[in-house]
Amino acid sequence: MIFRWFGRKKPEETAPKDEAAKDQSITLESATPAPEPEPEKTPEPSAAQPAPKQETEPVPELAPAPPSAEPQRPVPPAPVAQTPITPPPAAAPVEPPPAPAPMPEPEPVPELPPAPAPAPVAAAAEEAPPTKKGWFAKLKEGLSKSSSKLTDGITSIFTKRKLDDEALEELEELLITADLGPATAAKVTAELARTRFGKEVSPEEVKSTLAAEVSKIVTPVAKPLVLDPALKPHVILVVGVNGTGKTTTIGKLARQFKAEGKSVMLAAGDTFRAAAVSQLKIWGERTGCPVVARDTGADAAGLAYDALERARAEKVDVLLIDTAGRLQNKTGLMEELRKIVRVIKKLDETAPHTTLLTLDATTGQNAHSQVEIFRDMVNVNGLILTKLDGSARGGVLVSLAEKFKIPVHAIGVGEGVYDLRPFDADAFAKSLMGLSAD
């Protein structure tokens, strides 16, 4: 109930966005180009130039109060100086207070809506950090739509049946429809055939064998996002189709980095939509991170440059740059993203140090074309699969791992600030097959 309240969707934004994400591979080439904002004159900024109109949100003291009479949770102790993304520290399973709902989009007003009465807690403590056991339960529950499709199919194929060619064929088909992709499905069934062909196998045996195979495939990509402490800042460029969860993921990452004792700055590089800027500002408030933003229609590359310049001056540990993801105008998007990369390289030729692509797991195989598109535009070197909760197509992660071999740093299992977890290959494989943790 609390998570639902916390993650309340913005009716005017979320539905179209989700649809946009789902349709993207279709609309990519055919849709009429969206009107592009006239970029500001900032493409070639130099360190000597004063930054153009730049609005920086100072660290807010407090989160907006949730509209609830429930008591606020005190700030959980933050583990300091851990570099990889780690789950938050365990806490007593107390009912957490609800977090503030995302504000309705006041397009085109770029300002934050007035916050309700301030709450006596720090923003990052809005939700209870889940325990390790809680994480697995959440992942398993989140993947239940994906896993029930698979486990129901496996049960109907393998109840009192020998592993013959027909059964293998049915299994392969089932795995393909569960988004594991033909190559992965063939590989996994071949392995099962190698060890069990001609024998009577139970659905449980099939599930454990498949879980072990899936785990083998995804283990090489299960890599935590490691920050280089020598970089001030480590620049993370977050790219992806609209609605895939870029801004939300930035908010979640910001919370994690802050909890690790890092200083974090956010840059609202999706200057195309006022709603995107205000959404990032809300995350900045909630996580206590300054947000570098400009008015709608401003030049995104210029903004990224300013943000990096400021992050360097302030010796910030991590700079997370949000970007636009409107694929209706692929050429415009490509130019904008490349320009951002080009311009920030003027300050640090090794930046961006991480280019993260967010993929909405509910889009299934469309995620493949998104990887191809963004990999061609910018050098994507990390993936985050979002919305694995409630997706019936979580198997796509397996085929992505097999095909692209790009590290999957984390997965999104909800809209809450703690709902990003490091990608654990074994836990994922077991959850996908509906098996328990041990």
Ligand SMILES: Nc1nc2c(ncn2[C@@H]2O[C@H](COP(=O)(O)OP(=O)(O)OP(=O)(O)O)[C@@H](O)[C@H]2O)c(=O)[nH]1
């Ligand atoms: N259930 C679920 N919802 C998520 C997750 N990540 C993001 N969302 C929701 O997905 C919707 C879109 O997320 P955004 O972060 O706005 O996506 P975006 O890519 O920044 O979209 P634009 O701002 O349009 O570019 C929001 O309603 C989020 O709350 C997740 O892991 N699980």
